[in-house]
Amino acid sequence: MRLTLSLSTLAFASLSLAQSHPLLSSGPMLGYSEMTEASIWVQTTQKATVQIIYKPKNSETWLKSNPTPTTTDNIATVILPNLPTGTKFDYKLTINDQEIKRNYPLEFQTQPHWRWASNPPLPPQLKIGLGSCAYFNESRPGFDRPGTPYGGDYEIFDALHKTRPDLMLWLGDNFYHREMDWLTEQAMRYRWRTDRAHPSIQPLLASTNNYATWDDHDYGPNNSDTSFRLKDISLQLHKEYWPQVVYGTPETKGVFTRFEWGDVEFFMLDNRYHRTPNDYPGGPAKTMLGKGQLEWLKQSLINSDKTFKIIACGGQMINPLVLFEAFGQFPTEQKELFDFIAQNNISGIMFLSGDRHHTELLKVQWPGASYPWVEYTSSPLGSGTGTRPNEQNNPARVPGTLVTEKRNFGLIQVSGPWRDRKLTLTAHDKDGAELWKHEVKESEMRAPRN
Template structure:
């Protein structure tokens, strides 16, 4: 680290000494602790590049967010930013982009809130940190996974809460990719769940988490529930998270055609309205950057120095209806990326000068995910299960893969989650029905803290070869609790000298399950 204060020692010392943030509006020495605002759910950072990063916090009342930024944890010469307001229309959540930062530098930020109704009332400050992306070659490490607080498995403090976050934090990644299903808005929780071993799982349950989310406040409550976990809050203070979303941020398997008429849990049946409320909560509660031309946009590129560009896809917002998706030609109904996102991805991949192009995809390419699991029918993801020439949603991916080959774009790695187990897939054109593409790797990891399922069957349209898998056995069954240990994440290391990329599949107990090291292809 470039700072003389380690990240953990800094965080501990900041809490212990009770650092006071200066405010042009307030005199903190006169404020009473009982009347001060509170920072309710810790701090978050995200979407960090070489010169900027987004930070986030939430107050318990109308307040001004006061921010200091420094490159050392002692805050001896901080840069004090102009206050910004936390108001009821955003549920008192506020985020701001820290700009004009030095590259490859540990950045420490300190946040407090000043009560808008009492300028003398200032909260206790909180501190966080992140490291900006490098401008030159250096070692890079990041983690990825998906699926938090799903299938009724919430925060059980007697079992250590969401322990996978603590395990990931030990590796001190530069950032974490959350590959979707960041919340389970359609997954109400019970206070207790009886386990097969005779013990009892005990959830913390909030009012919002006791039913499916329908109102904006209920969707917000799903996010705030996760942020009650001490492991996650500690992780967020040290590691930036780059978020994408999938279906459970709204409702299971949602598309524009989702029909809730027969689902008695929902009094609001309009999927468009539910998705709008969920999208607003997502952007309010996650430290994702806004895209001015499309404020709700999730797909984006984050440049992380000369060795790495990360491309975040959104397979949810622009898809046609879930179902058979077996058209032979491209139609609006067969889309899953959408024409504009597909054009953007091609353009950005073509223009990328980074050694490695990591595509963070919220759903796997070759794994069969059914819309109707009972009848094994309808495509929910990309693969349609017929093992033949591309049809339906496979057409966009065939088009993309052909483009990558024709443009001679190398060093692309796909990362995903969604299916609640971990696996490594090598897509081999020699084994595929559609063969006009360069071979590539896809790595699957998750859940972080949810029920464990799988394994899923592979569709052979693009020739995936299963190189590794860790999933429940038939004897173990489905929806295994986190206490069973089958919670997974992945680690990616890029060596600054050799430029090799190494992927490690890990479990919650920090056991290394499988490793693949890839050499970069260099153009002549």
């Protein structure tokens, strides 16, 4: 055991040393990618100018982005516009005209233009990584609990990276504020900056497009809600560290957003900014999403023409066992949304969630819905594991999908020809070994047209 620990520590130290550079704090990280535009995020150790040098993989000609000066917290998000569609690129990072070499691939891609490019259409095959609850141990004494560190198994991020997902969905609790962190803006910035620089996640960030929502621990305190006094600081930090085309709407703040990749559309929900306290009296005023976000989601779902409509949230959405934080704590709002989906015959609905420190696949037939809905809960990536005895026999759980006592991540592979697509869901342990597999076919998620 001591030898194993020593070798693991040595490997981690070697990775840290190989990645260190006096000008680079963390990144580069791929943010969003669209058909003709991509974003790359970088955090430096001082005010600097960042530039990306890139080329299509089948080309020998290197191109340069516009020089981008760092802003708050020495962050620069480099926007690469006017790119060819469906193209894979190699790239290099320079800070103050110095190339910052990494010992792992620096690659990005643009989405393909597929819908009208052939008849029948050829939607792209897609691999999606997902996970939640990533606790990074604190090196400063007194900030973490004494005894055995709460976080660990950080090799899980290398295993995830080796699966080569096209995009990664961070499903909340993507890091953990400590008690001393959520009291001031600068303390919160310390936590964001420190945990984003963790060496274990850098290779994954550098070649996978990253999209994130939050849950309580990366928003603020445990079980935090709209009453959190620094919620607007938290919102600003999320926007700074997770670049996205747009967050919220002009009328409604939040980290909720929608984006598409191929014939899949993703709806990332915000279950914190507008959330009333868990102990708030029941009734229409008790809300998880808030009126503005709920209306945005309803309109977005009915507007979407994608094969699959994946709704991602920091907490569970369809679990009938409402023992802890879940959408079921807000029955009026939950019923309004789910009845809307059922009554409007919206096809291709699937839910993703994190939070629970265990993984499971749930399947629920909502009254009036023409097909059962599936929810994949994936947790944890790096925090503690476990489940409660009163949840062991959840009737909504797909048999064989409960994962406890193991840190794990999820994959969703989207494949198949037009009009006959399928989702292949798998769970994997910290070394990448498959724990379970489940398929959901497009034909099983098809509602009759109104």
